[in-house]
Every structure is written in structure tokens, then in C-alpha cells.
Amino acid sequence: xxxxxxxxxxxxxxxxxxxxxxxxxxxxxxxxxxxxxxxxxxxxxxxxxxxxxxxxxxxxxxxxxxxxxxxxxxxxxxxxxxxxxxxxxxxxxxxxxxxxxxxxxxxxxxxxxxxxxxxxxxxxxxxxxxxxxxxxxxxxxxxxxxxxxxxxxxxxxxxxxxxxxxxxxxxxxxxxxxxxxxxxxxxxxxxxxxxxxxxxxxxxxxxxxxxxxxxxxxxxxxxxxxxxxxxxxxxxxxxxxxxxxxxxxxxxxxxxxxxxxxxxxxxxxxxxxxxxxxxxxxxxxxxxxxxxxxxxxxxxxxxxxxxxxxxxxxxxxxxxxxxxxxxxxxxxxxxxxxxxxxxxxxxxxxxxxxxxxxxxxxxxxxxxxxxxxxxxxxxxxxxxxxxxxxxxxxxxxxxxxxxxxxxxxxxxxxxxxxxxxxxxxxxxxxxxxxxxxxxxxxxxxxxxxxxxxxxxxxxxxxxxxxxxxxxxxxxxxxxxxxxxxxxxxxxxxxxxxxxxxxxxxxxxxxxxxxxxxxxxxxxxxxxxxxxxx
Numbered sequence: 001x002x003x004x005x006x007x008x009x010x011x012x013x014x015x016x017x018x019x020x021x022x023x024x025x026x027x028x029x030x031x032x033x034x035x036x037x038x039x040x041x042x043x044x045x046x047x048x049x050x051x052x053x054x055x056x057x058x059x060x061x062x063x064x065x066x067x068x069x070x071x072x073x074x075x076x077x078x079x080x081x082x083x084x085x086x087x088x089x090x091x092x093x094x095x096x097x098x099x100x101x102x103x104x105x106x107x108x109x110x111x112x113x114x115x116x117x118x119x120x121x122x123x124x125x126x127x128x129x130x131x132x133x134x135x136x137x138x139x140x141x142x143x144x145x146x147x148x149x150x151x152x153x154x155x156x157x158x159x160x161x162x163x164x165x166x167x168x169x170x171x172x173x174x175x176x177x178x179x180x181x182x183x184x185x186x187x188x189x190x191x192x193x194x195x196x197x198x199x200x201x202x203x204x205x206x207x208x209x210x211x212x213x214x215x216x217x218x219x220x221x222x223x224x225x226x227x228x229x230x231x232x233x234x235x236x237x238x239x240x241x242x243x244x245x246x247x248x249x250x251x252x253x254x255x256x257x258x259x260x261x262x263x264x265x266x267x268x269x270x271x272x273x274x275x276x277x278x279x280x281x282x283x284x285x286x287x288x289x290x291x292x293x294x295x296x297x298x299x300x301x302x303x304x305x306x307x308x309x310x311x312x313x314x315x316x317x318x319x320x321x322x323x324x325x326x327x328x329x330x331x332x333x334x335x336x337x338x339x340x341x342x343x344x345x346x347x348x349x350x351x352x353x354x355x356x357x358x359x360x361x362x363x364x365x366x367x368x369x370x371x372x373x374x375x376x377x378x379x380x381x382x383x384x385x386x387x388x389x390x391x392x393x394x395x396x397x398x399x400x401x402x403x404x405x406x407x408x409x410x411x412x413x414x415x416x417x418x419x420x421x422x423x424x425x426x427x428x429x430x431x432x433x434x435x436x437x438x439x440x441x442x443x444x445x446x447x448x449x450x451x452x453x454x455x456x457x458x459x460x461x462x463x464x465x466x467x468x469x470x471x472x473x474x475x476x477x478x479x480x481x482x483x484x485x486x487x488x489x490x491x492x493x494x495x496x497x498x499x500x501x502x503x504x505x506x507x508x509x510x511x512x513x514x515x516x517x518x519x520x521x522x523x524x525x526x527x528x529x530x531x532x533x
């Protein structure tokens with residue numbers, strides 16, 4: 001079982017990037033400890049302290065979808081390199097200003113916000129690239145290992161960060177973080193991903209954004225994952241947003257105490273990464289996520305009642321188990337249910353929902369801590385976790401299915417008799433079926449599925465017509481804005497989607513396969529389109 005867990009390491013590119021990310025994660029966690037503890041010295045307001053976490057998650061909530069568009073429309077390696085360079089520069093500036101004593105509370109939040117912007121551009125490309133680095137069969141293990149790498153550093157990084165801050169100050173923590181971006185850059189430079197050339201023009205930004213939103217909105221399974229992720233992020237972030245206050249106020253500790261509590265949290269998450277593969281083989285995703293909500297509720301409540309380091313550490317360990325279990329399964333479920341062409345955008349939507357919840361939670365729990373106390377805020381977050389567990393009764397995570405989401409590749413563009421450009425449009429597509437009355441019910445069920453497939457892949461104004469004089473004659477009709485959009489639409493059809501058309505052929509009674517006709521809207525000046533003949 002251990003060999004199965006670590007199987008993705010046999011692929012060199014994944015292995016190099018994983019270890020480079022390990023170093024970068026260590027730097028990010030050291031930086032987080034430095035920023036969180038520095039804020040406690042710059043401001044005594046609990047809201048400002050909790051907003052350090054919110055300033056990192058807010059960009060991930062706001063900008064991740066844009067990062068997902070970049071991940072799907074540009075070479076992901078280049079997107080990640082640009083994001084890493086940006087974060088290196090920002091972290092270096094933060095270290096310099098802090099060293100010079102020129103940083104204030106709002107300046108600190110601005111710099112942590114900027115680092116979060118870089119992460120919002122980096123993460124969708126990194127998550128979508130996992131499928132380029134390992135085979136699909138090993139994708140769940142690779143996702144788990146990514147989480148393990150981050151949390152392995154969380155189990156040591158905060159303690160190291162607390163020691164660095166206590167001995168050398170926050171500026172040293174920021175400088176170390178800046179240096180840790182360099183190994184990731186070297187790993188990305190050495191990676192040469194295989195990318196099929198796309199003969200079509202790049203999808204416009206607005207169109208690409210709408211395509212990602214449309215795909216997710218037409219999938220009930222994706223919507224359930226997104227909704228549960230938002231609730232989890234809102235409730236679970238209390239443990240991280242309030243941890244500086246837990247260490248300072250409930251435990252009467254120092255930066256080292258703060259780092260030690262985060263380390264306990266990280267060790268729980270590492271345990272999950274090492275064992276969740278075995279658990280998933282026996283238990284479905286939904287019971288695991290529901291149990292994680294309950295475990296998080298117990299951990300938060302226990303921390304609220306504790307004034308001892310060892311009991312708080314045990315509770316933090318439990319919350320780490322719950323956190324990593326849910327976050328990993330949300331990620332895996334989304335990866336396995338999404339085709340490659342839109343994966344970056346859908347993964348970014350998961351980040352948007354989850355980190356929006358975290359951003360709101362950081363403010364809400366910080367506000368509550370400032371008015372009613374840290375213990376009350378933790379208890380309220382625990383109660384919210386119970387609500388999240390109950391939501392599993394009506395918003396169950398989708399069961400994993402063995403879907404083939406690779407492009408079908410069975411479409412051959414027609415030989416056109418009109419001279420058009422990729423931007424010519426709009427295009428209307430009409431497919432003619434002959435369906436005897438005995439097959440009508442089955443045909444309509446298949447067409448309901450086909451409508452979702454068409455719309456998810458970029459079709460507009462889908463409709464189904466029945467001939468009034470020949471009731472066995474049916475016309476499926478939809479529109480796309482341009483000829484390039486139509487070719488892109490057909491290229492997005494997956495092997496699993498193609499099974500729908502094979503089923504339609506079984507209820508079609510014509511002597512020849514269904515006839516597809518493609519129409520272009522007549523331009524105002526007919527001279528713009530002319531026959532080749």
C-alpha cells in the first residue's frame with residue numbers, strides 16, 4: 001500500500017516539482033508565522049490579526065478564476081514561472097521594508113495580499129498540471145502527496161518559523177521565504193511538458209471565463225462539491241485565522257507556541273496523506289467528508305475549552321486530520337470529474353468557493369473574537385461545522401465513476417463550399433433524427449443528456465423540434481458564435497460523451513446516420529460570403 005501511495009514519484013518531472021514545492025511550502029509557512037506574529041506586535045485588534053489569513057485567501061477567492069483561464073489557455077509551465085517570479089520580488093520587498101522598520105499593519109496586509117495574488121495565478125496551473133505529470137490512474141495519489149508535502153512542512157515549518165521569528169525577527173522569515181521560490185523556478189525550467197499544438201485561435205478571456213462557469217453550473221456534482229467546499233472553508237479557517245490569538249491569549253504563549261500549535265495541525269494532515277489512500281478503498285468520499293466536519297467541530301470545541309499546550313496540541317492534531325481529509329477529497333473529486341480542456345477553470349472555481357468561505361470566515365471569527373472572546377468564536381465555528389456535516393444529507397458528494405474524459409477525436413470538419421474565417425459566425429447546427437414512436441421516450445431521455453453535454457461544451461440556444469406532419473422526424477438545433485467556436489466545441493467531446501451519440505444511433509431508424517447541417521447567418525453584405533464554385 002505504501003508503494004501505491006508513493007507511486008507518482010517514479011515520474012521525474014513530478015518528483016522534482018514536488019520536492020521544490022516542499023521547500024517553497026516551508027518558506028511560505030515560515031512567512032505566515034512571521035506575518036501573523038508581526039501583526040500581533042503592530043496591532044492588538046483581533047480583527048487585524050485574523051485578517052492576515054484573510055489577506056492571503058482573498059486573492060485566491062477573487063483571482064483564482066482568472067488564474068484558471070490562464071491555466072487552460074496558456075502553457076501552464078510559463079504561468080507558474082511568472083507567478084513564482086512575482087512572489088519572489090514581493091517577498092524580497094516585504095523583507096527589506098520590515099528590516100528597515102517601515103512596515104505597518106495595513107502595509108503588511110497589502111504585501112500578504114500581493115503574495116496571495118501570485119498564489120492565485122500559480123495554484124490553478126499547478127493543480128491542472130498534475131494530470132500532465134502522472135497517469136490518470138495515479139492522480140488521486142499525486143493529489144494526496146501534494147497535500148502531504150504541504151502539511152509535512154506545516155508540521156515542522158511553523159515551529160521553525162516561530163524559532164526564526166523569536167531569534168531573528170519577522171524580516172528574516174520573509175527573506176527566507178523569498179529564497180525558497182528559487183528551487184521551484186529551477187524545477188519548472190527543467191520541465192519540458194508535451195503540449196499538443198492547437199490550430200484554433202486562443203479563446204478570448206471573457207468567452208473562456210463564461211465557458212468555465214457554464215461547465216460547472218451545468219454539473220450538479222460539481223455544484224455540490226463547490227457548495228460543500230465553501231461551507232468547509234468558512235468554518236475550518238477558524239483554526240488558522242485564530243491560531244495566533246489561541247497561542248497568545250488562551251495559552252499565554254509566544255511565537256514558538258504559535259509555531260508548535262501549527263506543527264501539531266500539520267502532523268495530523270500528514271497522517272491523512274499517508275493513510276487516506278487505504279481508507280478511500282473501503283469508504284466512499286461522502287462519509288469521510290462528513291466525519292471530517294464532525295472531527296473539526298470536536299477539535300475546535302476542545303481548543304476553546306483548553307488552557308494547556310498539550311491538550312490544545314492534540315485538538316489541533318485532530319483538526320489537521322479533518323482539514324486535509326476534506327480538502328484532498330474535494331480536490332480529487334473535481335479532478336476525476338473534469339475533462340482536461342476546462343480543468344484549470346473548474347479547479348480555480350473550487351478555490352474561489354473554498355477561499356471565499358475562508359476569507360469571510362477569517363473576518364467573521366475575528367470579529368466575534370474581538371467582541372465575545374476567542375473561545376466563543378471557536379465554539380461558534382464548531383457549531384457551523386455541525387451544520388456542514390448535516391448538509392451532507394442533502395448535498396452528497398458525487399460518487400466516483402470510471403469516466404473516460406479524454407477527447408474522443410472522432411470528429412472530422414466538413415469540406416466547406418463557402419470561404420469563411422475562424423471568426424465567421426454565428427453558426428447554427430442542425431442534426432436530423434428519425435425516431436419511431438416506440439423509441440420516443442428513450443430518445444427524449446438521451447436528448448436531455450445531450451443538451452447538457454452540448455451546453456457544457458459551448459453550445460448556445462439548444463432546442464429540439466418535432467415535425468408536425470412527420471412525427472417521427474426530429475431536429476436538434478443549437479448555435480455557436482463563430483466557426484472557431486464550433487470546431488472547439490466538437491474537439492471538447494469526451495469519449496464518455498460520445499457514448500450518448502452511440503445510444504442515439506440505436507433509437508434512430510433512418511437508413512443513413514443522422515444528418516448534420518451547418519448554417520452560417522447571412523451577413524448584411526452577401527459579398528462577404530461567396531461560393532468557391
